[in-house]
Amino acid sequence: xxxxxAITELGRAGERPRKYSLSRRFAGPLILLLLVIGFxxxxxxxxxxxxxxxxxxxxxxxxxxxxxxxxxxxxRIPLWDPFLFGGQSLIGQGQPxxxxxxxxxxFSLPLRHGHINFDILNWYFxxxxxxxxxxxxxxxxxxxxxxxxxxxxxxxxxxGGYVGNTDWPQMINGAIWGPLVLMFLLRAGRDxxxxxxxxxxxxxxxxxxxxxxxxxxxxxxxxxxxxxxxFLFEDGHWRPSRxxxxxxxxxxxxxxxALQMWPVFEYGHLSVRWVGSSHDPxxxxxxxxxxxxxxxxxxxxxxxxxxIAGYTEHTALFTGVVAIALAGFALACxxxxxxxxxxxxxxxxxxxxxxxxxxxxxxMLYSIVPLFEKARxxxxxxxxxxxxxxxxxAFGVDALLSPENRARARRTxxxxxxxxxxxxxxxxxxxxxxxxxxxxxxxIVICPLVALALAGLVYRFSxxxxxxxxxxxxxxxxxxxxxxxxxxxxxxxxxDKVAVALLTxxxxxxxxxxxxxxxxxxxxxxxxxxxxxxNFGDWYGIDTMEALLPSVPANLYNVEFTSGRTRxxxxxxFAVGKKPTMAxxxxxxxxxxxxxxxxxxQAFPRAWTVHEAVVAKNPQDAQRLSQDPNFxxxxxxFTYAPVPALESCDGDSIESxxxxxxxxxxxxxxxxxxxxxxxxNYAPGWTAKIDGKRAPVYEAYTALRGVVVGxxxxxxxxxxxxxxxxxxxIATFSGMLIAxxxxxxxxxxxxxxxx
Numbered sequence: 001x002x003x004x005x006a007i008t009e010l011g012r013a014g015e016r017p018r019k020y021s022l023s024r025r026f027a028g029p030l031i032l033l034l035l036v037i038g039f040x041x042x043x044x045x046x047x048x049x050x051x052x053x054x055x056x057x058x059x060x061x062x063x064x065x066x067x068x069x070x071x072x073x074x075x076r077i078p079l080w081d082p083f084l085f086g087g088q089s090l091i092g093q094g095q096p097x098x099x100x101x102x103x104x105x106x107f108s109l110p111l112r113h114g115h116i117n118f119d120i121l122n123w124y125f126x127x128x129x130x131x132x133x134x135x136x137x138x139x140x141x142x143x144x145x146x147x148x149x150x151x152x153x154x155x156x157x158x159x160g161g162y163v164g165n166t167d168w169p170q171m172i173n174g175a176i177w178g179p180l181v182l183m184f185l186l187r188a189g190r191d192x193x194x195x196x197x198x199x200x201x202x203x204x205x206x207x208x209x210x211x212x213x214x215x216x217x218x219x220x221x222x223x224x225x226x227x228x229x230x231f232l233f234e235d236g237h238w239r240p241s242r243x244x245x246x247x248x249x250x251x252x253x254x255x256x257x258a259l260q261m262w263p264v265f266e267y268g269h270l271s272v273r274w275v276g277s278s279h280d281p282x283x284x285x286x287x288x289x290x291x292x293x294x295x296x297x298x299x300x301x302x303x304x305x306x307x308i309a310g311y312t313e314h315t316a317l318f319t320g321v322v323a324i325a326l327a328g329f330a331l332a333c334x335x336x337x338x339x340x341x342x343x344x345x346x347x348x349x350x351x352x353x354x355x356x357x358x359x360x361x362x363x364m365l366y367s368i369v370p371l372f373e374k375a376r377x378x379x380x381x382x383x384x385x386x387x388x389x390x391x392x393x394a395f396g397v398d399a400l401l402s403p404e405n406r407a408r409a410r411r412t413x414x415x416x417x418x419x420x421x422x423x424x425x426x427x428x429x430x431x432x433x434x435x436x437x438x439x440x441x442x443x444i445v446i447c448p449l450v451a452l453a454l455a456g457l458v459y460r461f462s463x464x465x466x467x468x469x470x471x472x473x474x475x476x477x478x479x480x481x482x483x484x485x486x487x488x489x490x491x492x493x494x495x496d497k498v499a500v501a502l503l504t505x506x507x508x509x510x511x512x513x514x515x516x517x518x519x520x521x522x523x524x525x526x527x528x529x530x531x532x533x534x535n536f537g538d539w540y541g542i543d544t545m546e547a548l549l550p551s552v553p554a555n556l557y558n559v560e561f562t563s564g565r566t567r568x569x570x571x572x573x574f575a576v577g578k579k580p581t582m583a584x585x586x587x588x589x590x591x592x593x594x595x596x597x598x599x600x601x602q603a604f605p606r607a608w609t610v611h612e613a614v615v616a617k618n619p620q621d622a623q624r625l626s627q628d629p630n631f632x633x634x635x636x637x638f639t640y641a642p643v644p645a646l647e648s649c650d651g652d653s654i655e656s657x658x659x660x661x662x663x664x665x666x667x668x669x670x671x672x673x674x675x676x677x678x679x680x681n682y683a684p685g686w687t688a689k690i691d692g693k694r695a696p697v698y699e700a701y702t703a704l705r706g707v708v709v710g711x712x713x714x715x716x717x718x719x720x721x722x723x724x725x726x727x728x729x730i731a732t733f734s735g736m737l738i739a740x741x742x743x744x745x746x747x748x749x750x751x752x753x754x755x
Contacts, residue, residue: 033130035155036159039159040488043488044123050494059533059535062116070111070541072107078098079098085552085553085681092271092722093264093267093551094170094263095213097170101210106121115506128172130158133154136158139153140154143391146397149395153394156322156483157391160318161383162383163176163386171215173211174216174217178384179391180200184197185197185198185228198246198247198249199742200252201252203252205217210256223349226345230342263728266684267683271284271554272552274551276376290373294357302317303355306318307320315379320450321416323389330393344388350383353365353384356378362378401468409461409462419451420451424445502533511592511595513542516540523542525572527577532595545561555681558619569679573603574597574600610635610674611672612646612648616640639700652671655667655668665717671711673709674709675698679704681705685720688717695708696708
């Protein structure tokens with residue numbers, strides 16, 4: 001063969017594996033994408049169903065997302081939410097997901113009629129599940145599982161279990177990063193690029209914390225710590241070589257999650273939270289009572305919900321017969337594989353943490369692990385079980401495809417046949433006993449039906465002469481059929497007016513909102529929760545003193561924010577409802593649905609001056625002063641700390657007051673030294689400038705913002721720039737930059753070495 005021909009043949013030989021490799025690389029993700037879109041057909045392929053038609057999603061989550069999207073379109077980052085209860089830190093609340101980069105894409109997409117597009121929200125919801133499925137697929141491929149097996153594992157994780165059956169996007173946004181955390185943890189355990197792998201595991205755990213809700217990230221952090229302990233003491237020996245990757249993990253975790261964790265930590269210390277206890281609301285230094293954890297733990301009897309669709313209490317558990325059977329097959333066939341043993345431990349730990357009321361270990365962790373008590377719903381720890389089962393499913397499919405496991409496959413199909421037959425007979429006996437009038441959720445029949453079908457599949461493909469090429473396809477069809485009986489099963493149709501009743505106020509309140517926006521500002525409305533349940537203020541960008549929130553600033557709570565006197569102090573000059581909510585209200589507008597707008601003439605202005613201040617000894621004293629009719633709130637204030645001496649005079653005038661999202665501006669003409677008070681909540685991070693010079697901000701009335709101003713005409717500007725956000729942004733950017741460098745460095749070295 002000539003040299004030229006040899007080179008040509010060598011080139012052709014090199015091309016084939018590359019093309020084959022590219023097709024294999026993208027085939028799995030593409031199949032996953034198509035299957036996830038198909039699975040979400042109700043939401044993304046038709047316009048007949050409404051995902052957001054549930055209490056928290058419609059009343060709280062949708063207005064949060066809408067407010068953030070509107071501000072992004074105005075090229076503003078809304079660190080502060082001024083529209084609810086006099087304002088509070090938006091990023092500090094966590095759940096709105098302001099620090100989560102994926103949400104920035106959502107917020108930047110086109111609006112519809114000035115509000116977030118619900119059709120885009122449907123695709124966003126489906127995209128979250130696709131990301132979870134994709135990340136699980138990548139984890140399984142990294143563990144050398146086959147493409148087909150990895151696709152099935154991705155479907156199980158993304159469409160089943162906790163991720164597939166949880167409606168709240170802020171919760172599953174944190175959950176979908178678990179597979180990537182686990183992938184790099186297991187790489188570190190195999191000593192593969194050990195320091196970089198540890199760092200990447202910490203990076204993706206930090207991204208999980210950026211998502212907003214703390215519950216799943218707490219359990220994922222605890223699980224990661226457990227895996228690191230296993231690696232550090234593997235086989236009963238101390239492994240000092242793994243200290244450095246564990247340190248890299250910790251550093252990247254803290255840096256990457258800082259933009260969300262640090263503001264949450266700061267706001268948590270300044271707020272009170274409702275957790276469902278008799279002691280509500282609770283401050284940060286008050287542990288969530290263990291009785292709440294017991295209330296939201298998983299009852300052992302509901303573990304049947306892992307294989308019976310619809311059998312659940314708080315958290316939807318459904319994983320399915322297919323996933324659990326194949327995971328069990330993996331344990332039987334692949335126990336010698338270290339990763340399988342780790343996954344088994346992870347799953348068992350998650351299962352026992354979820355049944356907290358019956359698990360002493362959970363109580364021990366509650367007592368000694370910092371912040372663990374903040375995860376008040378231990379039943380969500382079942383997420384760890386679902387993650388482990390999904391990955392074990394991939395091992396199980398590969399084991400089933402291996403001829404050497406025919407004996408175990410034979411025992412498996414026999415066990416499935418017996419199980420499915422017995423359950424079917426029990427159901428039939430109960431139905432006959434009820435005179436063929438079942439009267440309960442009929443999805444229970446899916447369990448034995450799938451078990452019998454799976455038994456037939458395993459039997460067929462365990463035969464020596466059987467071709468196994470179509471086994472993953474048939475398993476996938478069975479898996480999707482089973483999961484479809486839980487996830488999205490009860491998604492209401494838009495034509496069902498009762499089911500989507502929570503969404504109708506978005507349209508029926510528009511007349512009232514338009515009227516309020518036409519009034520000379522600034523204004524703040526007392527919105528009746530009986531007549532308008534959703535967060536009207538965030539949706540329309542109108543200041544309100546009513547909302548559905550998990551927490552409020554402690555200082556606001558301490559001055560009895562629900563009282564009429566406090567609402568007047570906050571400049572609540574309008575009320576909305578079907579009947580008066582405050583005294584001396586004057587009707588000024590009535591819409592076609594019967595909602596009435598009232599004017600409240602006795603409300604305070606949004607900015608005023610006082611020339612006398614007293615010191616409140618404690619929150620109880622502040623509450624007493626705020627509600628004492630003999631204490632003239634218009635002429636004097638009370639603070640926790642002494643303020644500079646104020647002069648006594650009359651005749652001050654507020655020439656203008658404007659309020660932005662993260663800022664306020666006032667122009668005042670003072671006859672003598674006094675305090676300018678703005679009816680906006682105080683919080684650390686608010687800074688003030690008087691005529692361009694920095695000035696301290698005081699807690700006027702222990703809850704509002706005040707600035708001491710000398711005589712003359714002055715311009716007072718306030719800005720919300722909390723150090724927790726500034727430092728957190730720098731830390732998160734640093735973590736992302738480090739992760740990017742760690743990803744690029746080996747590729748640059750490879751090119752330099754001609755690889």
